[in-house]
Amino acid sequence: MAASVAFDPATQARPRGRPVYELHGVSKTFTRRNVQALDKVDLLLTEGSFSAVIGPSGCGKSTLLKIMAGLLPPSEGSVVLEGKPVTGPRRDIGMMFQQATLFPWLTTIENIVLPIEIRDGKAAARAAYDKARSLLELVGLSGFERVYPNELSGGMAQRAAICRMLITEPAVLLLDEPFSALDELSRDFMNMEMQRICLERNATAFLVTHSIPEAVILSDVVHVMSARPGRFIESVAIDLPRPRTLDMMTGPRFGALVQRIRSHLDQGAFT
Ligand SMILES: Nc1ncnc2c1ncn2[C@@H]1O[C@H](COP(=O)(O)OP(=O)(O)O)[C@@H](O)[C@H]1O
Ligand SMILES: [Mg+2]
Numbered sequence: 001m002a003a004s005v006a007f008d009p010a011t012q013a014r015p016r017g018r019p020v021y022e023l024h025g026v027s028k029t030f031t032r033r034n035v036q037a038l039d040k041v042d043l044l045l046t047e048g049s050f051s052a053v054i055g056p057s058g059c060g061k062s063t064l065l066k067i068m069a070g071l072l073p074p075s076e077g078s079v080v081l082e083g084k085p086v087t088g089p090r091r092d093i094g095m096m097f098q099q100a101t102l103f104p105w106l107t108t109i110e111n112i113v114l115p116i117e118i119r120d121g122k123a124a125a126r127a128a129y130d131k132a133r134s135l136l137e138l139v140g141l142s143g144f145e146r147v148y149p150n151e152l153s154g155g156m157a158q159r160a161a162i163c164r165m166l167i168t169e170p171a172v173l174l175l176d177e178p179f180s181a182l183d184e185l186s187r188d189f190m191n192m193e194m195q196r197i198c199l200e201r202n203a204t205a206f207l208v209t210h211s212i213p214e215a216v217i218l219s220d221v222v223h224v225m226s227a228r229p230g231r232f233i234e235s236v237a238i239d240l241p242r243p244r245t246l247d248m249m250t251g252p253r254f255g256a257l258v259q260r261i262r263s264h265l266d267q268g269a270f271t
Contacts, residue, residue, distance in 0.1 A: 017046030020172060020204045021068065026077035027229075028063055037063040039229035040077070045172070045204050050195070052207040052215035053232075054261065055225030061208040064230065065174050068206065069093050081172065091119070094170030096161055096178040102149040109145040112136070112163045119168070128167060135163040139193060155186040162197070173198070173205040180210060188246055191218055195244060216257050217244050224264050236260055 023043040029036045037060035045051055053061055066072040068079060070086045070093070079086040081093070102111045112132040117125035136142055139159040149157055158179060165173065175194075179187045191214060198205050209215050215222045216238055223232045238257055240248055248254050 017048050020047050021045040022080045024078045026074045029075045036229040039231040047204055048202040049220045050205045050218055051221050052209055052219040053223045053225055054209055054215045056227050059225050059228050060230030062176055065176050065208055069095055069174055092171045094165040095174045096165045098177045098180055104149050107146050108160050112167055115168050135166055155182055173203050175207040177208055212258050212261050
């Protein structure tokens with residue numbers, strides 16, 4: 001069984017898609033504390049694919065995402081997005097973190113258009129209200145435009161944060177444990193929402209998560225990262241059909257894939 005799900009992501013992940021992100025030999029050492037966080041990570045994301053990285057706490061997942069987003073420079077290696085090296089934050093990248101971090105003094109819709117305001121000014125932000133409303137509709141938040149974040153539940157705030165990420169129409173979504181603060185039911189629901197949004201927009205997505213079932217239900221490929229310094233020890237192709245549904249999580253194929261990834265626990269990846 002092992003051989004049937006192990007594969008080389010550089011050649012077999014969504015073969016039809018064109019390359020969007022290409023990482024070669026990305027390493028990172030934080031020199032001030034002399035901590036090596038990443039060790040020679042290679043990664044290919046093709047257009048419209050959904051990939052996840054799973055690994056123990058502190059293994060370098062967030063560091064990898066920050067390097068991909070251009071928020072941190074790698075110590076070695078190259079990061080190329082849409083054929084151009086990533087040297088700083090870019091418009092074609094959307095990011096989402098564990099906490100929604102909506103500004104409490106802005107209404108929901110003001111929070112959502114904020115990236116436009118920062119980028120293009122107040123007039124452009126006002127002109128983006130219609131788009132913000134249709135995004136709110138997309139995530140089931142119609143009618144909450146003028147509500148302040150303290151009146152939103154955790155799940156609603158995360159949905160608003162999805163809208164804020166999508167308002168600039170990024171081609172690539174970088175997701176750092178975006179739903180891990182939610183209860184299990186809301187999290188399952190948000191995962192299905194995220195799948196729907198990505199399929200509708202043909203977005204290329206990269207998810208950092210602690211949850212093996214979450215990684216499996218969402219992804220075309222799951223990269224298992226070793227303990228620090230993080231490197232990919234296996235990339236597991238997830239050959240479940242799309243669209244995925246929550247009832248797939250009780251099926252034997254899903255169980256086998258989860259087990260395959262979990263087996264790395266025994267091999268010391270998570271110690
Ligand atoms: N800015 C930084 N300066 C020094 N060390 C850091 C910095 N950011 C992260 N680290 C260290 O790098 C390692 C990987 O961190 P991180 O990427 O946040 O892990 P993960 O997201 O997998 O939990 C950890 O040991 C962490 O303490
Ligand atoms: Mg992290």
